[in-house]
Amino acid sequence: MDSSPAAASAASAPVVLVTNDDGIDAPGLRFLVEQLVAARRFRVLVCAPDTDRSGVSHCITWRPALRCKWVDIDGATAFAASGTPADCASVGISGKLFDGLVLSGINVGNNCGYHVVYSGTVGGAREAFINGIPAIAMSYDWVAGQSSVDDLKVAAEVCIPLINTIIIEIKNGTYPRGSFLNVDVPTDAAHHKGYKITKQGRHMARISWEQTVYQKPAVESYQTANMDVDSEKDSELVTSSENDLLFKRVLVRRSYDGEEGDDIDHKALGDGYVTVTPLGALSRAEADVIPYYKSCLSRDQDTYVAH
Template identity: 35%
Template sequence: MKQILLTNDDGFDAVGLKALIEALTPIAKIIVVAPAKNKSACGHSLTLDKPLRMDCLKDDFYKIDDGSPTDCIFISISNLFKEGYKPDLVISGINIGANMGEDITYSGTAAGAMEAVIHGIPAIAISQVCRDRCQDIQNNWDFELAKKTIVELVTKIFDNNFPLDERKFLNVNIPPIKANECNGIKVTKAGYREYGNDTHRHLNPRGEEYYWIGLHPLIWRESQNKDCDFEAIKANYVSITPIMLDMTSYNDIKSMENWLTK
């Protein structure tokens, strides 16, 4: 039976992780290694300044105390699988909230998939876009479309092959709609996110300053061909973006060489 390693930057008890386990248990052996607490927006961070404890909560289900999704994948590959063996697939999610455009660089969800492909394991990051983060969760969002999509993708991968070369992963975003409202799946590019500065300054009871960084609205730069992840979600499509880890700007190498010789 195929083995899928799961993680989730919302933590080991995240509702999105529970939905992912429920969707995939019928088609694969599931191993879960997730952070003990929410690690949203931790990026591709690896913990180097302290030891990490991995606690087994039940069969094939672990949490890592104060670990990041990157830690979870890194540690589990070498400690939960026999030497020479790896999981057939790593899936990070289902994240609560979008991971589109440059937010991919902040994302702990994307980072879990990044770490997997560095180790030669095919990977998917999947996120549920929300209209209202708190309201959607309070209304017991059923993840029906996200579960349907991930089962279709995993089945296709296991029946055929993973569609990308090494050090590349699939970044999937699910629109905030019911499954029967979805217009289909679009393969997209990562869009250009427009950022503000939602930083709130406060004083504690001792008069000391502290700051909260807020959530930015999903505002993006319109793409010429309407083919980015933001626009697919707006049009009620599932967005799948192939992401590569090689961030070299190849088009600029020659101009940089010319610039240096001037």
């Protein structure tokens, strides 16, 4: 057994578990792990999907066994799993030695507004949160035709100071456990305006469907399944017979629902800030609708009693 000072230091280092929804081979994850390993401050664990699982939200694997395969990533202990981001976070934090921070990302495409409902990246962080582990979901605001894989490396570098701050807060026992963080890095990551605490807005890429015929998927420099990215992508090969109808998703419009305020996540991201949005596990209705529903229920009860 190695009892050297270096071994003791490594054993006592803060543990970070990295997952994502783009898959174990995604550049965003690899760049983030590279930055964490280079810092020499963390014990880095990786458990990520073995293939792209974008847009699966908080989906979990229930009946089938989860297959995990060891993956060689320098400086980290890494496994590729057959499940979803939430599965990866869950199996990753199930070990007795884990007591640290879960990082999910770096995702290609922003996860602002209502997109957090669909996001597998956010789902991985949320799974950690509901199991009592601090977590950060991280995304880069990819713009098709403008962004490159190198921008993901810059986005990872941008997130490191925030990760360091959260680690210190956890170590000091001052980190609040009532939320997890959703971080979005602006397109021009190298010239961002700073970190900004924001609120989740109502931004949403409105999706419809149109009938199509099978086409060979286009090859891009890097795939993305983010709903708000201006690029076409067939998610998988589709085989069909003459009796099948094929439909593909199409972006209809982007909706902001008249939101105002510089502290709304998508607005601040567009202004060039790194947005840091605290999220909870539950989706709660606006407080002002509670009296309305109480009144409705009261009227219904009175009507029922009267009959």
